[in-house]
Amino acid sequence: MKIIDFHVHAGKFELLRDDIQELLTRRPMESNVNIAEVFSQPEILENYLTSNGIHRAVLLAECGPGTNYTIDSQMIAEFVQNKDMFIPFGSINPNYHDTKDEFWKSIKLGIKGFKFYPADHSFNALREDMQFVYKMCESLGLPVMFHTGLTAQKDTEQQFINPLDFQPLAETYPDLVLILAHGGKPHWYEEARTMALSFPNVYIDTALIDPLSLEQAFPDLEKLSQKIIFGSDWPVVGSYSNLLEQYRQANIAESIICAIFYQNAERILNDALKKQQDSVPQALIAMSV
Numbered sequence: 643m644k645i646i647d648f649h650v651h652a653g654k655f656e657l658l659r660d661d662i663q664e665l666l667t668r669r670p671m672e673s674n675v676n677i678a679e680v681f682s683q684p685e686i687l688e689n690y691l692t693s694n695g696i697h698r699a700v701l702l703a704e705c706g707p708g709t710n711y712t713i714d715s716q717m718i719a720e721f722v723q724n725k726d727m728f729i730p731f732g733s734i735n736p737n738y739h740d741t742k743d744e745f746w747k748s749i750k751l752g753i754k755g756f757k758f759y760p761a762d763h764s765f766n767a768l769r770e771d772m773q774f775v776y777k778m779c780e781s782l783g784l785p786v787m788f789h790t791g792l793t794a795q796k797d798t799e800q801q802f803i804n805p806l807d808f809q810p811l812a813e814t815y816p817d818l819v820l821i822l823a824h825g826g827k828p829h830w831y832e833e834a835r836t837m838a839l840s841f842p843n844v845y846i847d848t849a850l851i852d853p854l855s856l857e858q859a860f861p862d863l864e865k866l867s868q869k870i871i872f873g874s875d876w877p878v879v880g881s882y883s884n885l886l887e888q889y890r891q892a893n894i895a896e897s898i899i900c901a902i903f904y905q906n907a908e909r910i911l912n913d914a915l916k917k918q919q920d921s922v923p924q925a926l927i928a929m930s931v
């Protein structure tokens with residue numbers, strides 16, 4: 643079975659904040675895996691994922707305090723160069739960036755989507771200067787992902803973590819592909835489910851949801867199976883092989899696993915990349931005249 647992982651972090655390990663490095667180093671990994679190396683070196687990450695059966699992976703920028711603001715769109719765009727299996731997603735942090743400038747900069751770098759972190763970066767996802775970004779992502783075909791659910795970052799408020807907080811965006815931008823990362827873990831799965839079933843373009847990623855309780859989190863998994871995509875959240879999740887083993891133990895129906903691990907993500911990415919092929923060059927030309 644082919645697997646697409648929609649939620650992988652990478653960059654330069656030594657640039658992460660000390661306490662985040664420590665936290666990640668404590669995660670249980672396969673014995674032959676050096677997390678700092680896998681995280682920082684494209685070839686090694688490619689080999690690690692490929693050896694676990696991963697076909698493609700979305701790599702997420704995270705330009706915020708936890709990464710000392712360093713793992714920005716540019717770093718991720720450089721990381722993925724000449725690596726077809728990686729799809730680069732940027733990060734815009736309105737407390738740090740001019741949102742319009744950063745959007746265009748990211749587009750020119752070849753960024754294919756974005757992940758936003760309202761909780762970790764302390765911003766209201768509905769704020770005015772982000773609207774331009776959502777509107778452009780909708781019209782150019784760039785999927786956006788939001789962190790939802792409790793965040794482990796210790797020095798932030800737990801705000802904008804509820805899936806229903808994003809309802810106004812789903813209503814205002816019906817063609818925007820909106821992914822609720824973590825499905826509102828661990829308390830708000832029901833809200834995530836409501837969002838995914840109410841809006842055709844809203845999806846849930848499985849990052850950090852325990853595979854063994856996925857069917858408990860989403861009791862009618864079959865009904866929701868077209869709206870869930872697999873995300874590992876490596877390296878936060880720890881050992882990749884262990885994660886996949888837990889999915890095997892969960893005994894989820896084969897057709898649901900195929901949808902979650904591959905078909906849904908492939909559909910989203912194919913549609914997005916196809917749309918971007920025409921829309922992005924046109925937008926860049928229109929912007930420069």
Ligand SMILES: [Zn+2]
Nearest residue numbers: 649651849875
């Ligand atoms: Zn993550």
